[in-house]
Amino acid sequence: MLNLPSYDFYTNRSRFDYEFQSLGPKGIIKKVARFDNIGTNIYNFGFGDVDEITGDISDNITSNNGDRDVVLATVAKIIYDFTGHFPEAAIFIQGTDAARTRLYQQGINKFWEQIEPVFEIQGHREGKWHPFERGKNYEAFLGRRKGGFLINSNE
Amino acid sequence: MADKKTKKGNTAKAGVAIVSAKVGSYEKHPFFVKKKQQAKAFLQKAGLPPILVKKTS
Numbered sequence: 001m002l003n004l005p006s007y008d009f010y011t012n013r014s015r016f017d018y019e020f021q022s023l024g025p026k027g028i029i030k031k032v033a034r035f036d037n038i039g040t041n042i043y044n045f046g047f048g049d050v051d052e053i054t055g056d057i058s059d060n061i062t063s064n065n066g067d068r069d070v071v072l073a074t075v076a077k078i079i080y081d082f083t084g085h086f087p088e089a090a091i092f093i094q095g096t097d098a099a100r101t102r103l104y105q106q107g108i109n110k111f112w113e114q115i116e117p118v119f120e121i122q123g124h125r126e127g128k129w130h131p132f133e134r135g136k137n138y139e140a141f142l143g144r145r146k147g148g149f150l151i152n153s154n155e
Numbered sequence: 156m157a158d159k160k161t162k163k164g165n166t167a168k169a170g171v172a173i174v175s176a177k178v179g180s181y182e183k184h185p186f187f188v189k190k191k192q193q194a195k196a197f198l199q200k201a202g203l204p205p206i207l208v209k210k211t212s
Binding site: 016 | 172197
């Protein structure tokens with residue numbers, strides 16, 4: 001999947017935490033991603049830039065490091081890697097704000113031909129979940145590998 | 156962070172992470188704690204997509 005230029009990315013043994021470095025005109029920017037369990041087989045995907053001096057992480061800044069597509073491809077590969085190890089996992093993605101959520105949406109749109117055969121993605125819009133469709137705006141996304149286990153609910 | 160220098164344009168190992176002891180746990184970092192809480196709150200309000208849910212009762 002995603003035979004596109006990307007950065008090498010690193011993880012620890014838990015495979016919940018990932019790191020890579022963005023290289024561009026603004027120098028080296030450390031990026032971190034983490035999958036947090038928020039329910040049975042549901043994981044929140046968080047992603048941001050690390051301030052190496054303060055240790056702060058932010059996802060509301062625009063890096064402008066000239067490598068947006070490479071970063072997006074790397075993020076996609078991180079999700080692919082995580083779900084390869086946890087194939088039952090459903091991944092919840094929502095940006096800090098509408099602009100950041102749109103950026104994730106642009107990534108899904110851009111790589112849709114390669115994502116669609118592997119993942120089923122639902123988008124939340126107007127108070128409901130819908131199968132993801134290109135060209136529509138969503139507030140959040142929930143995706144999992146096709147053929148993955150269903151999430152148990154006793155509601 | 157990394158055991159080897161990060162390279163731009165790598166396509167050789169698509170979708171394969173390099174396991175490194177230098178990658179720490181961000182579980183308790185305030186950024187991810189907040190994101191986790193926000194995600195839980197969203198899903199409590201929005202519910203789960205029916206297509207992903209198997210009713211057990």
